[in-house]
Amino acid sequence: MWAELEALQRRIKAVDQQMMQRARDRLDDLTKPQGSLGMLEQEIIRLSGVMGKVIPEIRSPAAVIYAADHGVAAEDVSAYGPEVTEEMVVNLCMGSAVSSVIARNQGVRLMVVDVGVRSVVRHPGAVVHKVANGTQNFTQGPAMSMTELRSAVQVGIDTAHALVDDGHDLLVTGEMGIGNTTAATALAACLLERPVAELVGRGTGIGQTQMARKQSVIERAIQQNAPDPNSPLDCMAKLGGFEIAALAGTIMAAASRQVPVLLDGLMTGVAALWAVRLNPRVADYLFASHVSAEPAHRAVLEALGLRPLLNLGLRLGEGSGGLLALPLLQNACRVMAETATFTDARVTNPHRKAVPAPNIEQSAGVDKPPVPLDFSEEERAAVYKAILARRDIRVFLPDKIPDDVLGRILSAGHHGPSVGYMQPWNFIVIDDRSTLQRLQEVVERERVAAAEHYRDLKRDYYLRLKVEGLLQAPLTLCVTNDSTRGGPHVLGRNTIPETDLMSTACAIENMWLAARAEGVAMGWVSIYRKEDVRSILRIPDHVDPVALLTVGYTPHFPDIPVLERVGWGRRLPFDSVVYFNAWEQTRNEG
Numbered sequence: 001m002w003a004e005l006e007a008l009q010r011r012i013k014a015v016d017q018q019m020m021q022r023a024r025d026r027l028d029d030l031t032k033p034q035g036s037l038g039m040l041e042q043e044i045i046r047l048s049g050v051m052g053k054v055i056p057e058i059r060s061p062a063a064v065i066y067a068a069d070h071g072v073a074a075e076d077v078s079a080y081g082p083e084v085t086e087e088m089v090v091n092l093c094m095g096s097a098v099s100s101v102i103a104r105n106q107g108v109r110l111m112v113v114d115v116g117v118r119s120v121v122r123h124p125g126a127v128v129h130k131v132a133n134g135t136q137n138f139t140q141g142p143a144m145s146m147t148e149l150r151s152a153v154q155v156g157i158d159t160a161h162a163l164v165d166d167g168h169d170l171l172v173t174g175e176m177g178i179g180n181t182t183a184a185t186a187l188a189a190c191l192l193e194r195p196v197a198e199l200v201g202r203g204t205g206i207g208q209t210q211m212a213r214k215q216s217v218i219e220r221a222i223q224q225n226a227p228d229p230n231s232p233l234d235c236m237a238k239l240g241g242f243e244i245a246a247l248a249g250t251i252m253a254a255a256s257r258q259v260p261v262l263l264d265g266l267m268t269g270v271a272a273l274w275a276v277r278l279n280p281r282v283a284d285y286l287f288a289s290h291v292s293a294e295p296a297h298r299a300v301l302e303a304l305g306l307r308p309l310l311n312l313g314l315r316l317g318e319g320s321g322g323l324l325a326l327p328l329l330q331n332a333c334r335v336m337a338e339t340a341t342f343t344d345a346r347v348t349n350p351h352r353k354a355v356p357a358p359n360i361e362q363s364a365g366v367d368k369p370p371v372p373l374d375f376s377e378e379e380r381a382a383v384y385k386a387i388l389a390r391r392d393i394r395v396f397l398p399d400k401i402p403d404d405v406l407g408r409i410l411s412a413g414h415h416g417p418s419v420g421y422m423q424p425w426n427f428i429v430i431d432d433r434s435t436l437q438r439l440q441e442v443v444e445r446e447r448v449a450a451a452e453h454y455r456d457l458k459r460d461y462y463l464r465l466k467v468e469g470l471l472q473a474p475l476t477l478c479v480t481n482d483s484t485r486g487g488p489h490v491l492g493r494n495t496i497p498e499t500d501l502m503s504t505a506c507a508i509e510n511m512w513l514a515a516r517a518e519g520v521a522m523g524w525v526s527i528y529r530k531e532d533v534r535s536i537l538r539i540p541d542h543v544d545p546v547a548l549l550t551v552g553y554t555p556h557f558p559d560i561p562v563l564e565r566v567g568w569g570r571r572l573p574f575d576s577v578v579y580f581n582a583w584e585q586t587r588n589e590g
């Protein structure tokens with residue numbers, strides 16, 4: 001074996017058994033009779049092991065179809081001529097082949113790779129990594145040289161890595177190549193050491209006579225080439241095809257990246273068998289979408305120990321079965337994620353094992369979080385950056401805020417948390433100058449009135465603070481709170497009546513953070529009488545204007561809060577606000 005392939009083999013890890021056990025436990029705790037999802041349960045558990053997540057997710061699957069021609073097509077073993085390979089590649093690229101339609105219907109990316117079509121593919125959409133213009137006719141010698149085999153496998157490896165690098169988390173495999181059921185059956189016969197007669201099938205739909213010829217062509221090829229069944233490389237070079245070798249490369253590379261592979265029919269199955277012969281660990285990464293009408297396919301799946309998800313009598317290839325079965329796996333993942341557990345739903349579970357209380361001591365200090373982080377390091381940093389860089393701003397530039405930016409900020413507010421999902425807020429966008437002028441007047445009146453609360457120097461100091469930017473900012477938001485929303489019995493508001501206000505405050509903070517990330521400044525003005533604002537904005541009596549938020553660009557976001565800079569207040573020490581287990585108790589007490 002060549003060095004790159006050996007290195008790849010070393011990166012293929014065993015699937016995570018511990019994760020599989022956790023997945024099994026969760027499946028048994030979902031509100032359904034145990035085992036009632038049939039073989040989907042085994043597959044979901046395996047997906048957990050492959051992906052290393054209790055709750056596996058298939059967010060971005062991709063399908064890759066390798067196309068190549070076969071010298072043996074000259075022996076009249078297919079119902080179609082070899083020119084159809086290239087024609088179908090064009091059809092696939094144009095979105096008009098069966099698989100293109102199914103992929104499009106599900107929003108799945110479909111990549112078509114020419115790894116050895118005998119003529120130039122007349123479509124720019126095909127990725128071209130041609131190893132040669134088709135294989136040699138293997139009734140007369142080996143289908144390909146070792147160098148060609150290596151190149152074809154490498155195309156599959158590189159393509160898989162590129163797809164995984166692009167964020168794809170499951171690969172559906174497929175192929176196109178007139179004559180390839182002949183090559184795949186020959187390979188299967190050789191690897192499984194079974195008589196050709198038991199494995200040969202009708203391919204694209206040949207009749208009895210042609211099938212007899214196909215069988216004898218395969219038998220002759222095996223006799224003539226005498227491949228060593230114990231050497232997968234020898235078998236593939238003598239009897240295989242470029243697309244089958246590329247498929248095998250993709251399968252192994254995907255396994256090395258912990259990415260599951262959804263197999264299609266005979267050709268992908270044989271490629272998988274070959275990969276598993278090189279490295280048995282690969283088997284756990286494979287999912288069989290269906291069992292095709294080809295007898296060899298059934299035999300290959302049995303040898304791989306795989307149970308097909310579907311049995312529809314498909315005999316198409318080009319990834320069609322994989323694409324059809326994909327939603328089954330995706331739905332299984334969703335079920336795992338979203339079905340209530342017996343405990344959560346308070347449904348009686350006769351199988352309930354006594355679940356030991358989680359041992360916090362034991363799980364403390366683990367370096368890996370129990371669930372996968374779905375924020376990258378950069379994304380996490382961005383969240384904290386927005387929180388720490390947020391400032392209450394009172395100085396604005398007159399420039400308008402683009403509608404899309406404002407829309408995102410408002411939507412962030414509307415996605416705020418609210419008690420009992422009551423969403424008590426409304427957002428009134430005010431950019432009418434005369435309305436802003438009237439708001440400014442009532443704010444100014446209260447600002448001066450509030451000075452009464454301070455004496456002497458502190459009063460002068462207070463009056464010098466700039467507390468609003470109503471006339472400077474291009475717009476002001478009035479955030480209102482309707483405590484009647486959600487009816488008289490809001491979930492979670494039995495004993496704390498002001499939960500509506502708390503919710504609205506959360507919406508405001510969301511907008512504040514979103515605005516900061518957009519480079520937009522916000523100032524929360526709260527010096528006004530509610531009845532004044534109600535009357536100016538025609539707000540009904542039962543609705544509270546909770547905040548006036550001035551919004552606009554600012555020349556500068558200060559590093560420290562303005563009130564801290566001018567000496568009005570300072571941030572309390574962190575330790576002074578965090579207690580452990582009881583009021584005023586520090587970490588080491590108690």
Ligand SMILES: Cc1cc2ncn([C@H]3O[C@H](COP(=O)(O)O)[C@@H](O)[C@H]3O)c2cc1C
Pocket residue numbers: 077078079080084088175176177178179180181182202203204205316317318
């Ligand atoms: C129009 C057309 C579309 C196809 N899509 C997949 N195959 C399938 O049939 C071929 C294998 O069958 P055989 O060994 O009998 O040639 C492969 O190209 C396979 O992908 C097709 C075949 C045809 C004719």
Ligand SMILES: O=C(O)c1cccnc1
Pocket residue numbers: 181202203204264265266267292293294297314315316317318
């Ligand atoms: O099993 C398959 O995938 C298959 C069968 C016939 C023709 N093409 C593909």
